[in-house]
Amino acid sequence: MSRQAATALLPEPIAPAPRAPRRLKPVSAPARRAKPKLAYALIALGGAAAIGIAQIGLSLAITHDSFVLADLTSQQRELNLQASALEDELAGTSSPQLLATKASELGMVVAGSASYLRLSDSAVLGANTGADGRSTIDPNGTGAVHNALLNQKALATAAEDDAEAPTDGTADAVDPTLPPPITDGLPSPTTR
Numbered sequence: 001m002s003r004q005a006a007t008a009l010l011p012e013p014i015a016p017a018p019r020a021p022r023r024l025k026p027v028s029a030p031a032r033r034a035k036p037k038l039a040y041a042l043i044a045l046g047g048a049a050a051i052g053i054a055q056i057g058l059s060l061a062i063t064h065d066s067f068v069l070a071d072l073t074s075q076q077r078e079l080n081l082q083a084s085a086l087e088d089e090l091a092g093t094s095s096p097q098l099l100a101t102k103a104s105e106l107g108m109v110v111a112g113s114a115s116y117l118r119l120s121d122s123a124v125l126g127a128n129t130g131a132d133g134r135s136t137i138d139p140n141g142t143g144a145v146h147n148a149l150l151n152q153k154a155l156a157t158a159a160e161d162d163a164e165a166p167t168d169g170t171a172d173a174v175d176p177t178l179p180p181p182i183t184d185g186l187p188s189p190t191t192r
Contacts, residue, residue, distance in 0.1 A: 100139035109135035 092098065115126035 097139055100137065104135065104139055110137050 111130065113127045113129075115124055115128050117124055
């Protein structure tokens with residue numbers, strides 16, 4: 001293409017519009033400042049108050065939660081103590097010493113020797129005799145070990161029942177087939 005054809009295709013440049021000259025004039029007094037709008041001040045103060053109220057509310061909620069947590073912790077501690085006391089009481093009431101005391105109150109006695117049943121041929125092994133009403137074990141005697149978990153009232157009533165029992169002399173007789181009675185604790189070997 002020729003240069004003339006290329007210039008014919010281009011649009012003609014637009015000439016800038018002539019500007020009017022600025023007129024300067026002297027300032028006789030400063031311009032009045034516009035009053036600040038009251039609405040903007042109220043919005044800023046309201047926002048600051050809302051933030052302060054929100055912080056106070058959150059602080060109170062956190063403080064309340066800490067008091068609730070402390071109260072629940074103290075309740076948990078009390079319940080743990082009660083559970084421990086009930087476990088101790090259960091251990092005391094299921095102790096062999098209390099069971100032996102209650103069994104002797106009901107008239108149960110310890111048999112002299114054990115008998116066994118052999119299942120293969122149904123044979124009875126051992127003495128094959130029943131108890132004769134006398135027991136060699138006194139669960140509340142002087143050889144009994146003090147159990148702090150036992151109910152003191154139950155032991156006191158058992159001791160009173162033993163003291164009130166009539167002694168007709170038959171209880172003092174020792175059966176030679178029974179083991180020796182334990183009265184003053186477990187027998188210990190004598191050494192030199």
